[in-house]
């Protein structure tokens with residue numbers, strides 16, 4: 001999979017050189033490229049935004065640099081059907097099924113805009129040429145799309161076959177099914193007066209599986225009843 005990120009804060013994504021995603025980049029499983037939007041400006045101040053037509057607070061990102069940046073990426077891709085994702089609070093909610101769907105994509109371009117947004121014509125122009133999706137990480141306000149893209153790249157990247165060593169560890173996770181995951185324990189069996197639930201030390205795999213399922217149901221009912229199928 002190829003992923004291009006366009007941002008005015010390219011250094012923000014330096015952290016993607018480490019850990020699992022860093023390894024995936026090294027082995028070619030993930031071709032991640034970060035672009036500085038200001039490299040697609042031509043004025044001395046490398047201007048990327050301006051005041052909004054119609055008035056109002058904040059600044060809006062100018063369409064021209066975005067057009068040049070996205071055109072340059074599209075001109076360099078082998079993908080038949082690249083997807084442009086614009087993180088936005090006005091987008092559809094990013095959930096685990098979104099991550100799974102995106103993990104099947106050949107080429108994703110992430111456009112990190114400021115919260116005030118990118119000139120609407122960028123979305124309108126590219127919607128005529130490729131798939132464009134506004135995606136929201138959650139109902140809160142960030143100053144820009146970078147944090148959202150970091151989360152999305154991690155959630156998607158770890159699902160790419162070969163990125164996570166043991167695919168088994170991807171299965172019993174929160175949000176894979178409707179239920180949240182069960183609590184986990186490791187050595188020592190006693191810590192600060194707290195013991196590991198004895199069933200987990202019993203070696204009785206049937207009992208352990210039953211206990212784990214009960215824990216998932218109880219936790220989901222307590223924390224996220226909205227995830228449970230209607231009774």
Ligand SMILES: Nc1ncccc1[N+](=O)[O-]
Pocket residue numbers: 087088089114115135136137138139140141142143144145148
């Ligand atoms: N919540 C957000 N706020 C600003 C930009 C992007 C956002 N998001 O969720 O993708």
